[in-house]
Every structure is written in C-alpha cells, then in structure tokens.
Amino acid sequence: MSKGASQGADAARAAIAFSFFSIIVWVALALKALQRYRLGTDMSLFATDQFATDPNAAYPGYPTGSGIESTETYQSPPFTETSDTNPKGYQVPAY
Template sequence: MEGASFGAGRAGAGFDPIEFLKQPQTILRIASWVFSIVVFGSIINEGYVNIDSPQLHCVYNRNDDACNYAIAIGIIAFFACVLFIIMDINFPQISSVKDRKRAVMLDMGFSGLWSFFWFVCFCFLANQWQRTPKMPEVDQAADAARAAIAFSFFSIISWAAMALKAFQRFRLGTDMSLFATDQFAPGTNAGYPGYPTGSGIESTETYQSPPFTENADISPKGYQAPSY
C-alpha cells in the first residue's frame, strides 16, 4: 500500500522496474550520477595542461587543489548515487520501520551535505577560472573546464532536490494503523467476539423442592389425645 511507511508500501511488495524508473527520485539519482561523471571525467581527461613547463598543472589557475577537490567530490558522488539506487530498490523489502527511518535520514543528510559540497566546488572552480590567464594551452582545455563548472552547478540543483524528496518521505512517517489492522484485528468492521453462552442443556429449575413440604406445617385436623 502506497504511503504505508516513509513513502513505500509494506514489506513483500513486488518490484516493478518500469515504475521504479519513472519515480522522480530515481530520475534525480541517475541525473546526478551522469553529472558527476562529466565533472571528474572532464578534469581528469583535459583538466591538466602544460603551462610554461613540462609538468602538468591544473587548468584552473594552476591550482591543483581546485582540480583535486572537484575530482574527489565527483567520484564520491558517483558511487553514492549507485549505492542509493540499490537502497531504493531494496527499500520496500525492509520490514523494520526503524531501519526505513534510518535509510531516509541517511539519504536526506548525505544529499543535503553533497549539495553544499557541490556549491563550494562550483564557486571554487568558477573563481579560479576567472583568474586563469589566457594562453593557447588553456584555450585547448577551455571546453572541459567550462563543462565541469556548468555540471557542478547542475549537481547543486539535483542533490538539493534529492534532499527535498528525502525530507518529504521523512515527513510522511509511518501509518502504524495499517500494520496493526492486519496483525491484530480480524477485520475493519468486525466486532469483538461475545462471551460463550450456555449449551442449552441446563434446566431452568436448578433446585427441587424437598419432599413432604406440602404437609410439613399442616397438623391433622380434629386430632385429640386419647383419654385413659
């Protein structure tokens, strides 16, 4: 039943891959996964150039920290999206309400934190790119550098949206009446069973009158003691 516990049905429900892929949460995770690939892939492939030396330097103003930070955030986001997708697939099979709550809280906290990290990454890369001097070597990697900045910004939106979706699931909470109805009540409109009645064999007269009660208090009329 939809909405039974933190936005998912009760444990044991079947998995429908088509419906799973249509969920906004799944679409956001896949989009965030693609964005992370673009960010760290662009920097790893074309983010290091030779600027006035045979040694490779980060294209963002020769600041290796900018490239390293973006690569680290992107790789962690890549694996996090995969793990959260697996968690979403198995989430309806979690029977414990407490475990579901922990999973939703983990999703909400991590998504919010990574949205903030992507914001820092976007500001860091954009600032260093503005300070980068114009050189032929830099121009060759300009498209990759701009792509990393743009998809860092897109990642802020996608991760913030996932945090919002997790918060909405957390607010749904659990409708315990759905679980109690199936476990403890025979039916929604069924009444409580009555007390057992008699078998109908017992007699309505429990006691019998003692013998000779009709004449016990009656003395014989006209009786007189014989005179001698």
C-alpha cells in the first residue's frame, strides 16, 4: 500500500472516530438539557424580597443612596490633565 493511500485510510478512520465521539457528546448534552428542562426554574434565584406583598402596591423605585456620593453628576473626561507641551529632554520632530 502506498504512503498516500495509508494516509487517506488513517484520515477516514479519524473522521469516523470523531463523528462517533461527537454523536455521544450530542446525546449527553441533549439528556442534560432534558434534565434541566424537567427541573424547571428555581424561583429562589430571583430576588422578590424587596417587593411589597400587596400586588396592587406601587413599584418601590431606585434607592437614593447613602448621601456619601458627590452631587456632581458627571466625572471629568479621561486624559485631560494639563501637562507641559514640551517636557524636558523631548524634541519635537520637524517634518
């Protein structure tokens, strides 16, 4: 058998083996998804403690904070420091 034919046969066997393994993985993932579907949702994951028990109560809104925060709404934009236009030791290249 020539070298090219044996490489082709090896490639075919590898393709068949990986296809077989991928089928096993797909079946395992499908079973895991079915198991999670049958369990349903766990409502303890959702935070409902902050809501009033009365269904007609208004939405509580966003908390106001502790008062430690500054009253300024926006921060200064980045990279706006005032610096020397020609720092020591730097020569502006002339083009």
